[in-house]
Amino acid sequence: RALADQLPGVSEMLTKVAEGIAVEGMESLAPALVDGMESVLDALPEGAVVLVVDPERVRRRAHDLVATSEEFLEASWANAAAGNHVPVDLQSLLGSASYWSMAEVRAHAEATGRAWWTLTPFVADTDLVIEDDDVDERIAVRTTDPEAFRGDTERTVEHLRERVRDGWAVAVVTEGPGLAKRVAEVLRENEVAVQALDTSRDDTLTAGTVHVTTAPLGRGFVHEAGRIEVLTETDLTGQPGSGTSTKDMRRMPSRRRNQVDPLQLRPGDHVVHEQHGVGRFVEMMQRTVAGATREYLVIEYAPSKRGQPGDRLFVPTDQLDQVTKYVGGEEPTLNKMGGSDWSKTKSRAKRYVKQIAADLIRLYSARQATKGHAFAPDSPWQRELEEAFAYVETPDQLVSIDEVKADMEKQVPMDRLICGDVGYGKTEIAVRAAFKAIQDGKQVAVLVPTTLLVSQHQQTFAERYAQFPVKVASLSRFQSDKEAKDVMAGMADGTIDLVIGTHRLLAKDAKFKDLGLVIIDEEQRFGVEHKELLKTMRTAVDVLSMSATPIPRTLEMAVTGIREMSTLATPPEERHPVLTFVGAYDEKQITAAIRRELLREGQVFFVHNKVSSIEKAAGRLRELVPEARIATAHGQMGEHRLEQVVEDFWEKRFDVLVCTTIVETGLDISNANTLIVERSDVLGLSQLHQLRGRVGRGRERAYAYFLYPPEKPMTETAHDRLRTIASNTDLGSGMAVAMKDLEIRGAGNLLGGEQSGHIQGVGFDLYVRLIGEAVADFRGDAVDLPAEIKIELPVDAHLPHDYVPGERLRLEAYKKLATVETFEAVDEIEAELRDRYGAPPKPVENLLEVARLRVVARQARIGDIGVQGKVVRFGPVKELRDSQQLRLMRLYPGTIVKEALGTILVPAPMTARVGGKPLRDVEVLTWARQLISAVLLDDIASAGAAAATASSGSARSAVGAP
Known part of the structure; x- marks a missing residue:
């Protein structure tokens, strides 16, 4: 923490490390943070063998790392410290904590008795000779490189057919499951024996069959003597794979971050509570009330009486969905708890957003009413293009590609925004969408903000379409007048399929013979005039926009469903934060x-x-x-x-x-x-x-x-x-940067005065949510859900500090649990907690059960569940049907229904009929969940479970009204 104050450039990283949070890149700070570095060999299990692949390359990399880390660290610390003061004793640190050379690692392995193997492509490597004759043993395996097929499917199939016929054992190893599946399909279509190889079960290769599997393998080989051939993605396509294993692919979705994390809170930050308004975050604290321990967010509001300290609101962590970080321009005024100023501000904003919602609906309706071109399903060429992609698609990319294709195949013109951080693979989605349009005989316009980007995109599209009869051209100031004129003529007569250009494409003289798709890259960079021209285009042709840091207006339209939005939140594998x-x-x-x-x-x-x-x-x-x-x-x-x-x-x-x-x-x-x-x-x-x-x-x-x-x-x-x-x-912090930009510049710069005033009052997050509600209202699909769900039962539900140590990490987990809407989502969070922190203790199990109770309460539109003397209160409850009332009285005798107040009072469940104590923790939560499901949601299975519980004697409701 002391270093964090002295080194502002890396303070965030140091602060996270101080809280016990592992951060990408923290290894660069190792010499300043540890007394001595631990060798990777010491972390290996007993009896593990060290295998060095390509020792020359490893040795060179190790040498570079040692040589440069000293020079780099000295310069970094010297510069980052205020007034060139060096905050650490570099000489002693670099001696004890720096990286080892390859020779030192080898010596350490020998000293600890570890087996050391090397796998080298060179026949003689004098550095590898070990003095002891009884240890030095070399095994020469004669292998050759496989044939390079460079994407030629016919030649690949013919080669594999010959190998199978001659009794060879062949393995085709791809980086991701997508290509593996496609290879197997093609071989089956061509009647070549093929089967999946499960590497997790130690499956072996059998002769006369092609085995397809996934693994991060760089190069293949041919072993003539053993009649074995291994082909990799690089051998088949000519393009190196991305190095993502199937295990990584399964793990990737769980690594996604929320785009905007409203709870990246520090004491003093302004927050918005949906019911009470703008307050100031003070701290997180645990409180024990009636024997039940829970964690709360403490929010301070303006004092209700002059001269008094501010009022404080304790928000249970299961209600974090009510709290968002305040994003606006200037410093906001704190609201009074229970005062009328917040409700007035919110009402004014609601009235204003109704007008915005009406405008958005008008635009949406115009597009829905326009008859566009419904593109045909994927062609074989489309599949060929996608197979030639050099990397493994991220799960988000695959979903986004499917969404774009589905939109294109509809009669209504597409208007979709792809939102993903820089380098997350937006261009590949554009490449595939454009190719689909061209396959249908339509032309495509790709609109970019700078001339440099025109050249870059032209190279990318031309490379990807090289094997197909597609003509790609560009239009920018890099061209002479004659070249530009030729391109314009090609656009007009249809000989050019795809043109990439700056706003020059929007000029009146730029005419297309049959334009079917417009792709807009970095949409936020275009000015108002260009946007108006684009708007007229939108109702007629399919439009695909891409943005790394979307402007608020774009966000607004995407959030409210006026424009469809696909999000790329998973970084490509092998990507590290900068x-x-x-x-x-x-x-x-x-x-x-x-x-x-x-x-x-x-x-x-x-x-x-x-x-x-x-x-x-x-x-x-x-x-x-x-x-x-x-x-x-x-x-x-x-x-x-x-x-x-x-x-x-x-x-x-x-x-x-x-x-x-x-x-x-x-x-x-x-x-x-x-x-x-x-x-x-x-x-x-x-x-x-x-x-x-x-x-x-x-x-x-x-x-x-x-x-x-x-x-x-x-x-x-x-x-x-x-x-x-x-x-x-x-990785993926573009959205957070867009939000912070809005905060620093003030909303007015981006949105105009009046709108800015309303955002200033309620904060950007709540403002966008209000627009979403207004749009849903206009469409008639608004759902009357409870504003908040209060659960006040005798439950010890929290994340103990020794289970999840960092406050930031606890907030993240609480936020996820507060916003879940399905049991599956709760199960996923439980699996993630087990994976990260181990088996959950009792308070965490209770917390997960609270989340499950919130799911059924939300479905039944119940906003309040709490103990009231000897009964448990459920409300608000709309009029019960006769069948529901009968079931309630049969399963829970002694229940009182107060129709005027819209509440049900059910005798509190006890551990035994006579002399029992009130149920607590998981038992009372399960009981409440069964009651809501059985009575209010007409769940027959829950009714059976509730009946069984009632008749068992344990957990039976106390008979008789209080």
Whole structure:
């Protein structure tokens, strides 16, 4: 925690580590945080064998890591500390806690008696010889590389048919289940013997069969003597796989984060409670009332009497769905608990959103009434294109692709927003949607905000469509007048299938013969005029929009269902969060960062956002790092020159690209993994986030340095922006950045004055929810659910501090449990808790049962369940049918129904008929759940269970009304 104060650039990471939360990238802080590093060998189980694959490469990587970590850490600490003060004794730390060399690891393995095997492709590797003759044993296995099929399906099938006929055992190993399934289908269609291989059951290869399985295998081999062949995804397609195992695929959905985490709360943050209004978060605390311990969120409101301290509200953690973090412009005024000001503010906002809802419904109705083109189901070529994708699709991508295709196959024009962070695979969805449209004889327009992005997309689309008769063209200022005229002619006569361009595509003279789909990339970057033109397009053709940081208006429409929305929340496997450092400009650190990247043969973006002095900045870097090949790029260069520089950087002819923010959107160079922004204090928040998205797109760990001049004072807004970018480093933080941007800039800048005023009053989250309710009202599908569900039963339900140690983690778990709507969701949370923290203790089991009771209460529209003397109160209850009343009296004798108050008073359940004690914890929760299900939800199975419970004597309701 002390280090967190001294190192603002990594304070968020240090704070999380202090709370016991594992953070991606924390290994970089190891020398400052531990007394000595533990060898990975010491963590292996007894008798485990060490197998080093490709020892030369491993040795080189280990050497690079040791060599660069010292230089990098010294520069980082020296710069990050205030006034260049070094907060740790680097020399002693780097000696005891730094990484080991390969030789040291080998020596440690021998000293601890571990078997050490190496698997090398080289016949002689002198470094591997071990002195002791009795230990040194080599086994030579003669293998050759398999044939490269490069996506040629016919040749692959013919080859495998021959192998099966000749009695070979063949295994086809793919990265993900999608391709494995497709390979098996193709082989069956061509009558080649094929079966699935279950690696978890130690299945063996049998001769005369092709075995298909999934595993993260890089290369295949042919073993002639043993008549065995293993083919990988790379051998079949010519493209390397992504390294995602099936085990990882199963695990991936559980790693998703909520897009907006309203409970990333610190004491002093403003929150909105749906019933009581805007308050200030104080703390989380446990209270024991009537022998039952629960955890509460403490919220402070304005004092009800002048001169008195503020009133406090204790919100049980099972009601966290009522609380959201306040997002708005300026500092809000605290409401009074029980006062009329909150209800007035909320009513005003509700009246205003009704008008917005009416406008949105009008737009929606116009689209629904328009007859669009219903695209045909997928063609064989579509399947071929999708098989050629070089990576494993994330579960979110697969769902989004299916949603887009389903929309396209409907008669109503599509209007879908794909919302996913930078590098989450939005482009691949666009590639597949466009191909589907082209297969139906329609043309596609891809609209992008910058000319650089035009070139990038043209390359991507052209590469993906290379094997098919599809003509891709572009329209931007990179072209001569003649080239542009030729493209326009091709669009008009239908010879061009897909055109990628900037707003030039929206000009009056840009005409299409038969436009079927418009794809808009980074929609939030287009101006109001362009948006109006797009709006007229929307009712006529299918529209697919993509955005990493959606603007509030877009969010509003997506949240309310006016536009369909697909979310990509799962990062591609092998992606790491970008390690982000914020600090004063320091040449020593810049030199170390660039050299570190060059050592691992990577590339660097250096952002200097002033064209007049960009060459001077490049010259300074050439002096600091003379071995680096440096180029410059900015928007005032000639079109062809700029295109050439970016292409050269893409082709790795340069190591460092000194550029303006022209690279902000869409450049996808997976080898560039270090970003240095020289004057980050003058850039906007979404710009900083987009710039950071340019690195970390490959498998290597990426670094982003946001620097500011130490001698110049920084504005409060700039400080807030840099603090936000430093703290939102997790994968998928684009939505959180969009929310914070709204908070820093104030809603008025984005939404106009009147709307801003209403958001200021109730906070953005609640405002969007109110719009959703108003739209549902207009459509007639509003559901009258209870505003909140209060459960006050004798239950000890909380997450003990020794079970879930960090407050942030407890809040996250409470929030999930408060918002569940199905039993399956509760079961998933229980499985996750078991996986992360072990078997749940009694209070946690009770907490899960409270969540299950909330599910049935919500279904029955019950908002209040609590003990009242010797009875349990259920309400509000609408008029019961005769059959329900009879069942209630039969199963729960002595029950009183108060129709005027809309409540049912049921005798409290006891442990025994005579001398029993009131039921507690899981037993009373199960009893309440059975009652609601059996009586109010007409669940026959629950009625049977309730009857059995009643007749058993234990847990029987006390007979007779109080």
